[in-house]
Amino acid sequence: MKIISLIPIFFAATLMVACSSETPDSSTSAAAPAAKSLYDRIGGKDKVKAIVEDIWNNHAKNPIVKDRFAGSDPSYVKKRVFEIFAAATGATDVEYKGMDMKSAHKGMNINEMEFNAVVDDVLAACAMHKMAQQEQNEVLAILWSVRKDIVNSHIITDTLVN
Numbered sequence: 001m002k003i004i005s006l007i008p009i010f011f012a013a014t015l016m017v018a019c020s021s022e023t024p025d026s027s028t029s030a031a032a033p034a035a036k037s038l039y040d041r042i043g044g045k046d047k048v049k050a051i052v053e054d055i056w057n058n059h060a061k062n063p064i065v066k067d068r069f070a071g072s073d074p075s076y077v078k079k080r081v082f083e084i085f086a087a088a089t090g091a092t093d094v095e096y097k098g099m100d101m102k103s104a105h106k107g108m109n110i111n112e113m114e115f116n117a118v119v120d121d122v123l124a125a126c127a128m129h130k131m132a133q134q135e136q137n138e139v140l141a142i143l144w145s146v147r148k149d150i151v152n153s154h155i156i157t158d159t160l161v162n
């Protein structure tokens, strides 16, 4: 008697599980659109050019690094920095024509404080151009990825890059 009274409950439970299980939905099976590159999300060529302009201006005012760039040709450095920024963020129509980061900074004896100052200048320029936090985080990750090629390895003091 007890078993018979449990049968409807068993069927009801089975039915609920069957109804709640996910069934493939043809409306969601189409290929997702390709994700936009960081370069496009930032705003493309004009926006990156404007950011690079402010990176240069920030360096020129930053007491920690301004002397490093005192003898540089601004238009040359801005051109190379635009190219590397664009190429590293996924631009398909910009080619970086400069040196690799290790060769470009070889023998400069750049320390961590200087590296962090440059990163600060870059992110400040990004913020000035209202770049969203997510995109700023991605820019920071790119900068961090080249740190070991730029900072003199003898003065990198943490263990992250070793």
Ligand code: HEM
Residues within 6 Å of the ligand: 065, 068, 069, 071, 072, 073, 077, 080, 081, 084, 097, 098, 099, 100, 104, 105, 110, 114, 115, 116, 118, 119, 143, 146, 150
């Ligand atoms: C944070 C990441 C950095 C990136 C992505 C970067 C990128 C570049 C690029 C693309 C060039 C041009 C290379 C070429 O001539 O082919 C360059 C040159 C240079 N960088 Fe950096 N750099 C970084 C950090 C630094 C730091 C921390 C310093 C020193 C404070 C520095 C000082 C210089 C100097 C002095 C030059 C030579 C400019 C000239 O040719 O007159 N850079 N950098």
